[in-house]
Amino acid sequence: MDSRITVEVNGIKIDLPKGATLGDAIQASDAPYREGNSVGILKRSDIEQDENLIEYRIMTTAGEFMIELFTKDSPSRKRWTEKFEEYRNIPLRWSSRDAIAFGPFVSDMAQKRGAGIYREYQVLFAAAGGDSHNTHLIISKDKHSAEYGAPEEGAFGKIVSGKSVLDNLGKKDSIIGIQPVTSWKQTGEHVITTDRATILKDGEKVFTYLHVVMSPESPLGAEHFFALIRTGSFKVDMVSSSFISDHTLIGELPPYENYEPRSRGNVFLRTVGYGAGKAFISTDDRTASILHSVVGHVDLGMELVKMAEAGHKLLVNTTPPRIMLHGKSFQEAETELAMFGVKLNREGDTADEALIVSQEPDTTIEILREGTVRATGVDGSKILSIELYDDTAPITMDFFRHAIGLQFRPIGVLPLVMMYENTYIFKAEKPAEKYKEILPENTPKKKVIAGEIGVTNQAAKRMGMVGVKTKDDDLFGPTGEKFISTNIIGRILDMEKLQHFKEGDKIYVIERNREGTHGQ
Structure with missing residues (x-):
């Protein structure tokens, strides 16, 4: 009896002992993989497919x-x-x-x-x-x-x-x-799973990720897609006969840049109208559309795209990878840019340990095209670290990240507009409250803890204001509103830095957790 099996992982054949699991195959092949992402398994067929x-x-x-x-x-x-x-x-x-x-x-x-x-x-x-x-x-x-x-x-x-x-x-x-x-449609049986304990059989094919080549014609659209997959995954919200789609950035309006047929494997964005901000991957050929801008193409892993089901997450790698310097020190940035042959010009605080808060050009494709980038640094004491509560305030999180720029960058901007007693009040530069809902959620029950970040919700006139208190308060929320009008969205991790700011200052905030589970 044969005690070995042969399987393919992302097109590469490997030999494994009989009874080997999906996890064994991923480890043996050193395949791109991230916990929580789905892996496709194409089953062996006894039918001749040639x-x-x-x-x-x-x-x-x-x-x-x-x-x-x-x-x-x-x-x-x-x-x-x-x-x-x-x-x-x-x-x-x-x-x-x-x-x-x-x-x-x-x-x-x-x-x-x-x-x-x-x-x-x-x-x-x-x-x-x-x-x-x-x-x-x-x-x-x-x-x-x-x-x-x-x-x-x-x-x-x-x-x-x-x-x-x-x-x-x-x-x-x-x-x-x-x-x-061999197309999975011809072979029929397939499995898409996150369970690495799944037993593999001889002849099966495993697909762990998809690779997207970004279009040089869509520098801004590419950044939208990079922001969409900032955690490394394309979240499958919808599956149709001709595409899969991720709705993470619905409501964010990407520019229209590239009129190109939505051919099989093309990645494109809805730029206007209902559903603007959605990202799609074509599984069939469609004509070009004045509503959709093509930003890239799936070069490897279409088998995984075809197997995808709503609710799954697919690991994505891109060429080029995103160049995002925000939140990095100049020293870290220069090391990263050296790999791309890009020259870094320092502005602002130019010390090696200074943290970058802006870059010009702002897009990866333009940076690579020009071969140089200007970056502005500030001392770390001017950047607040925040932790956000995605699970308890998801609607307010959408507003907050959109308003201060955290949807697209690791660092956001919060202008300090008012200080009184133990309260700091901020107002985002982008008026997102005009088109984003801030429904009451995660409102305080008995008291607000010092350092907690609050957003005034739609139950009050000053909706969209952001605040924090330096002392616990059992009467009013961080923005000075009643508890019912206050949504608690996270906390500042280094409250001692607040004392260095005055009204009118732009305060930079960096998010230290992206998917943690927190809240009251």
Whole structure:
């Protein structure tokens, strides 16, 4: 009896003892994984699947991309499915603004004379000069017309992921491998789970994360997506036949930047109207929309996206990773930026230990494009550390983070507008109370503890005011309102710093916990 099994983890085969668990596979493969995120398991099927294969992963010396075959039968489609292994190790022959070509190789192709019209990212065979011994694999990069010597049927497939690799290919590059990808829809049975004790069986495929390549055309949209996945996860709030969506930042209005088809694997944002701020990942091809801006593309892990169910969280890695300097010391920032070859210019308090409170440019894509960033630092004594109670005041948390900027950055700004006796009153610069609800929640019962942060709710005229007291109070909340009009949202961890501030000062606050369970 065989005491070993073979499984795939994110496309890499590993050998494990029989009875091994999902956790064993993750550890043995050193796969990207984070506790609480869901992992997809594609079960082994005894049914022969080759005739149903429609996706192929093409590995090149410059990276990999994936093609999907058109469903319509054609001689080119048949030629690919029967002979794709023969196209390994063929070099890049030429590259232009419109297309690239790998070859040459010998085929039995009958070519059509005359120019053809080709759409972006289509894949086709072509016999240059009508010579079947001079056949090439052509990949269109943009919509154009050309006389390649293609067959009557034209293209037989399209690129569905890894499109950015096409721009990186050069004369010295070549195809080094082609691998068919079995769709979970063909194999049928799959499991998505957070249970690392799940027993694996021979032949199963495990997917632990998805990788998103951010679009250089969407610098602001990319920051919206980075903020959405700041804890590392895409939270699946809705699943439809053509997408999954995360509603974490609904109500935040990302700009419209990139008009592009919502192709399978594309990540896009709703920019206006009902549901603005939602993030989507396409599981099917859809046309471009004036309501949705494309910000990236899933390069790896679409299998996990297809398996996703509402309520699950999916681990996400991105290229490039986010460059967010807020809250870091200049010394830490310079170490991080050195990895990207980016120069840091210091402003404000320029000491190594000073903490950064702003950066210019403000987006990752622009920073990488310019190769330099200006950052402003302040002494740590001017930054308050706060702990927020997400579980007891979720509606007020949405208002508070939006109003002071914590939805998108680790550091927020709270102007100090009033001081009296043992009370400090703040008013956020962004008037979020005009369009965000502040319903009564987590209101004090007997007394308010010194250091607790309160927000005036909709039961009082001064809704949206933020306050804190330096002494316990059994009559009024941190903003001076009655208990019923006060929502307790967290606490300041270093109250002694408040004595250094005066009315009119901008106070920076840094959130020390993101998902803790606290409250009265």
